[in-house]
Amino acid sequence: xxxxxLVLIKPDGVQRGLVGEILSRFEKVGLTIxxxxxxxxxxxxxxxxxxxxxxKAFYAGLEAMITEGPVxxxxxxxxxxxxxxxxxxxxxxxxxxxxxxxxxxxxxxxYEYADEKGIAIKNLIHASGNLEEAKQEVALWFxxxxxxxxxxxxxxxxx
Ligand code: CDP
Ligand code: MG
Numbered sequence: 304x305x306x307x308x309l310v311l312i313k314p315d316g317v318q319r320g321l322v323g324e325i326l327s328r329f330e331k332v333g334l335t336i337x338x339x340x341x342x343x344x345x346x347x348x349x350x351x352x353x354x355x356x357x358x359k360a361f362y363a364g365l366e367a368m369i370t371e372g373p374v375x376x377x378x379x380x381x382x383x384x385x386x387x388x389x390x391x392x393x394x395x396x397x398x399x400x401x402x403x404x405x406x407x408x409x410x411x412x413x414y415e416y417a418d419e420k421g422i423a424i425k426n427l428i429h430a431s432g433n434l435e436e437a438k439q440e441v442a443l444w445f446x447x448x449x450x451x452x453x454x455x456x457x458x459x460x461x462x
Contacts, residue, residue: 305462307337307380308388309440311429314372316409317341322375325405325428328391329379333461338378338441338450344370351443364423376444382462385437388430397426 310329312322330336344352349366356362379388393404396414400407406426417424431437441450455461 304382305380306384306434306437307378307441308385308431308437309429309444310377310379310388310431312375312377313369313425313427313429314374315368315425316427317375318372319409319427321409321427324409326375326377328405329388332381332387332391333457334379334381334384334387335455335458336377337380337452338376338445340376340445340449341373342376342444343373346370352440361418361423364417364421368423368425378441378445378450385431385434389432392428392430395426396424400426 312325316322316325326336346366349369350357353362353365353369356365359365381387391405393400393406395406396412397406397410398413398416400410402408405428410426412424414424431440
């Protein structure tokens with residue numbers, strides 16, 4: 304039941320100075336940060352991370368967006384972390400993402416707007432979509448040595 308999610312604060316989130324705001328939401332809900340680093344994604348690495356999307360019409364824009372600046376990558380652990388993080392992140396399109404979610408609260412653009420401009424949807428954050436994706440993504444982004452086991456003092460109350 305305790306699982307790990309791979310989360311990226313994308314270049315738009317880093318450049319807008321929203322790392323702290325976004326991170327604090329995950330800390331407050333009681334998730335544990337077990338790995339974290341800053342990394343500038345290359346086109347090659349983008350194709351690995353977004354392997355499922357390389358043939359899609361929006362891929363060129365997506366690659367341009369994810370390689371435009373460094374990202375903050377992290378692994379968050381908790382009870383049903385993958386599902387919880389997706390709930391907190393909200394829907395892919397900021398326009399229709401629920402208020403209270405990260406994408407709904409800090410972005411607002413629509414698919415229509417991004418498509419017309421020929422750019423990717425800037426929605427601040429990536430989060431593993433399901434358990435299988437999470438396992439692959441955690442292994443792609445972090446070595447075993449980069450993931451840490453320690454005792455968060457709040458676990459007495461949050462788990
Ligand atoms: O990130 P999420 O899992 O919610 O969505 P996805 O379907 O896996 O797509 C990955 C990313 O591609 C999105 O977060 C958007 O940044 C981008 N995208 C886009 O720009 N235009 C689309 N029509 C679909 C996705
Ligand atoms: Mg996805």
